[in-house]
Amino acid sequence: MAELEGKRALVTGGAQGLGRAIATLFVERGAKVMIADIDEAGAKVTADELGESVRAVSCDVTVSSDLEAAVQATVDAFGGLDIMVNNAGIEVVKPLFHHTEEDFDKILAINVKGTWLGMKAALAALPQPGGVIVNMSSLAGLGGVPLFGAYSASKAGVVQITRAAASELRPTGIRVNAVCPAFIATAMVDRLKPIVSEIVGVPFDDLAAMKQGRVGTPEEVAEMVAFLASDESSFCNGGAYVLDGGLQAGML
């Protein structure tokens, strides 16, 4: 299915993890993708591996001029920008009152301000109507999570700026939605497994199996993003779309 045929996308944090899976699926569906990542070398390696429809650009999402340059690079390379995916993000996993001020400032700067700057930069190029923005939030953005206090606050922030942007941009015909995955098999989750296991006192995989059936895959998240990026979701706007195997649905 080439549902994104001819579309031009920019994916922040696209060198690895969810961003890489999104870029991979977008290419499969016919899109051209600019991978923007703070890890320039990693972005180039991923772009090379994904083939000639993919390019790479260095980008720190806390710096507005980096995002503006990434948008410009997309326009220069592909002739325009149709889909902006604000995916770059970091985690801090520790008890809330063990977070440092630096932890707090950094995670909000990357996850919330970075998403806002990404949307803002994309507006200069997204077609009106027809442009699409997909922001990577998290299930943690919809509910409290011990050890993820600042992360959870940052992802709730992503949901709320998604909603505000959706309402404000609706007259322009640009749609904005958020994706809220639970634990997905990425390097980020691998990093936090031992921390969660130790503090919660239950092996991570058992916890994941009990709450969400299993750990999700980056490809599954990419499918949701692709749906929201395509015309298939033309009436979806300002939504927060969950993939969690049933975690949020269950009381126990």
Add this chain to the structure above:
Amino acid sequence: MAGLLEGKVAIVTGAGKGIGKAIAEAYAGEGATVVVSDIDEGLAKETASGISGASAIACDVRSEEQVKSLVDQTVAQHGGLQIMVPNAGIGRPVPLLGMDYEEWRAVTSVNLDGVFLCIRYGAPAIIASGGGAIVNICSITAQAGTPLIGHYSAAKAGVMSLTQTASVELRAQGVRVNAVLPGFIETEMVTSVKGDFERLLGFPDGQFDQVIAMKQGRYGTAQEVARMAVFLASDRSSFSNGSPFVLDGGCRASLL
């Protein structure tokens, strides 16, 4: 190119017209064998006749006997069941203090009891067929009080809750259960009651459309709901379970 629902058997209730019909058409377009079910047998047959490979089975979803028979007949005819879409629903504006108990029961029995029965009898057949998906057609009115359709809104909130419970109970048996929450969609159910809403709310003629434009930008289409229903029935949503999938043009995103 292979469709997203190739080889699947799907039941869509309330599929004679409106959103259900659009879902039946979209599913067939993605390669599914579709059973078009409706309380109005003539309408079910007429709709099925326009859809390649579809058949019609009449069913009043308020009847345990009929829902059970709908599932049994489907399995007998097609060898299994992978997708159940409890879509049948009714609604009309009545203020709470003007609502008699019969009216309350009429709406909740179709919109909530009917979904329970579809899950109760559909899920075992899906499990026996190796797993699949239930896609409940809910509504954004499940998430907020909705003047004049208190019965409809409460029933839809019940459907969302039932979706959540079913998703957790059935997860280990390979059945995903999600809900589609459309905003106001341009269907006969909505357009036929615009005047009643305006009269009961003291709005001037045409104001209902203005409210929709302000809240949602425009009416959604049944086809847009159907595309979400395709996504949720397909393997593309394999990690989504028990969640609300809103499509409302941005209505719920704004408190204003």
